[in-house]
Amino acid sequence: MGSLLDLNLIPAVAADVTISNLTTPKLEPKDEPFDEPPNPNPNFTHSFDVYSEYNRISEMFRTAFSKDPNWAQAIVPVPEENSNTMSVPRKSNEPRSNELVRVTNLGIEDERHFRDVVRKTRVIYDSLRVFLANEDEKRKNCNTFGRGHSRADLKSGSVMKARGLWLSRDKRVVGAVPGVYVGDVFCFRIELCVVGIHGLPQGGIDYLASSHSSSGEPVATSIIVSGGYEDDQDSGDEIIYTGQGGQDKFNRQADHQRLEGGNLGLERSMHYGIEVRVVRGFKYDGSPSGKVYVYDGLYKVVESWLEAGKSGFGVIKFKLVRIENQPEMGSAVLKYAENLRNGALQVRPTGYVHMDMSLKKEKVPVFLFNDIDDNHEPMYYEYLTTSVFPPFVYHLGGKGSGCNCVSDCMGDCFCAKKNGGEFAYDQNGLLIRGKPLIFECGPHCSCPPTCRNRVSQNGVKNRLEVFRSRETGWGVRSLDLIPAGSFICEYTGVILTREQAQLCSMNGDNLIYPNRFGERWAEWGDLSQIFSDYVRPSYPSVPPLDFALDVSRMRNPACYMSHSSCPNILVQLVLYDHSNLSFPHLMLYAMENIPPMRELSLDYGEADELTEKLAICN
Incomplete structure (x- = not known):
């Protein structure tokens, strides 16, 4: 991390720091089956401020709200003397921030800092979840009465929220979230809220409501694609996404959808060219929950229309196209690895030097892969x-x-x-x-x-x-989650x-x-x-x-792991x-x-x- 200890103590030098300031929205989630987390203890408070340096909000945001002559009431710059001040500890029942910000042009040290913040937050969440699940198992084995089985994933998220450990609560990030990489995998839905990728534990469209914009126009910031709507179509780089609303308790389309709430937010994001984060959720073997949520990067909404869906009701559809020059989609990598494990690929990719360098000493094969040069060094030990x-x-x-x-x-x-x-x-x-x-x-x-x-x-x-890597020489990876x-x-x-x-x-x-x-x-x-x-x-x-x-002379894959x-x-x-x-x-x-x-x-x-x-x- 070098000398970057606390960004809040470093004055802004690379860019003017301006943060848009809107009123806290009332969110209308896209209905999806999900258990609400238990009510947190309001007595717990903790400060975990992460962001301090933000680029100026792009001109598209000024354009988005400049139709109203009073647009300045919606976007208020933070006073210079307060831009690097530690935030006051948040209470668990405080609403999310209404400040729209975009983080760009981060240096290498900044990238490392934010990545480390996200990693430490995930470590707290996962280790707390394992701890609570084990405690729950102890109570069950002791036949403790008066308390039923609780979901440790939801409880962990609730406790962390109560202590102010959720990221991006003090700033609503548009675009890429610092410290979160394309391809990052989360085994529980609530984790997306903890790290700030998607702010709703249940809604499929996360957006800033129109009631808190002087122009009366909402802005969508992220969506989750999980096959919850029968009219969805997903081909990877292009998504036909069905809007929210109109479903009954059995997730069947039972009414017409309307251009309001998150639907209107996506339409307005399309109009002003605002990018949207896309998270895909699907079943996956090896996950503790049986399902994974993968961050697949930024998309642009390029088209929207109303048509009759498969159930005969009117549905609003949005066409999203993935922005170019991003890392490969994590969902595609997961499916590729799954096909590689299961032998579903008709032809194994070139580069596999050996299919089990352990020579059956391990219960599962250890592969050796090199598609860069003729170096087979690991086979010599x-x-x-x-x-x-x-x-x-x-x-x-x-x-x-x-x-x-x-x-x-x-x-x-x-x-x-x-x-x-x-x-x-x-x-x-x-x-x-x-x-x-x-x-x-x-x-x-x-x-x-x-x-x-x-x-x-x-x-x-x-x-x-x-595997042979151009960056680290030799490295180690897994075909499994x-x-x-x-x-x-x-x-x-x-x-x-x-x-x-x-x-x-x-x-x-x-x-x-x-x-x-x-x-x-x-x-x-x-x-x-x-x-x-x-x-x-x-x-x-x-x-x-x-x-x-x-x-x-004797070793295993561990000594090829990078620092x-x-x-x-x-x-x-x-x-x-x-x-x-x-x-x-x-x-x-x-x-x-x-x-x-x-x-x-x-x-x-x-x-x-x-x-x-x-x-x-x-």
């Missing part, structure tokens, strides 16, 4: 599924060091007590929160292989692909003591120094902004990692096959929902002071 430790490491631990559970382990399990009295994973195998060290059940435990406390030791579940909190793989190598590492480094061997990895585990499950009494986990206390991994200061993967220390705290396994978990074909990245930590290199030392 022996594939290593788990790290090789020195024999003396296993002197600690043996019979009697494991649990005596006959079936699935429960809360009184010996291994659970070693974890501080709780399991590290929920019933779906997702990491609940990061810790200095996690104890899994091991070979000396009586529980079966299906025990919920045996996650990382069971190996790779997602179809990984080592990897949900946040999921185990990915172990960072494997031959474990060397300090003395052995010193000798090997003199020979020029490739060594990994685990003590340099960033402590990203502390971010997963960090709910300090949710619970005032939250304390960062400190148990068990782990001595400094004084060993290295030699990957000169990033805004990573999507964390390193978690785990013990299961021995009890030596000084030599844990390095296990990798997803910090966010990672879509197929998205490169996996780690925080390798700070560079060595002498070599000025990252953790991999050649």
